[in-house]
Amino acid sequence: MPRNTPSPRPCRDCDGFPVVAITTGTRNPDGTRTTLRIDCQACHGTGHTAPAPALARIGR
Template sequence: MPQHAQDTRVCRACDGFPTVAITTGGRHNDGSRILLRVECRTCQGTGRTSPASAAVAQSGR
């Protein structure tokens, strides 16, 4: 029997990867890299979006 994919609403801006770590090129005293953690502005770091309301969906057509 085929398995159906769940209907998860993934953020279009980050494609479900809401937080990324960007290296600055520098290192801490213990030798680990200095990282900046940045969250997606669209979903505020959740990776998911809420469904559009019916009023918004109808007004766009």
């Protein structure tokens, strides 16, 4: 059955690919490459963002 909840929007900065692995160029003693895991700074590694809050008119 389909759910009625809206699906989260993909992050506009990473397009839903929140984590990347970057090789440093150095090798470990077993011959594998040293990699760094980097998370998207906008969505903090979740791959989606919360919907923008509705604007509220305050004052006059």
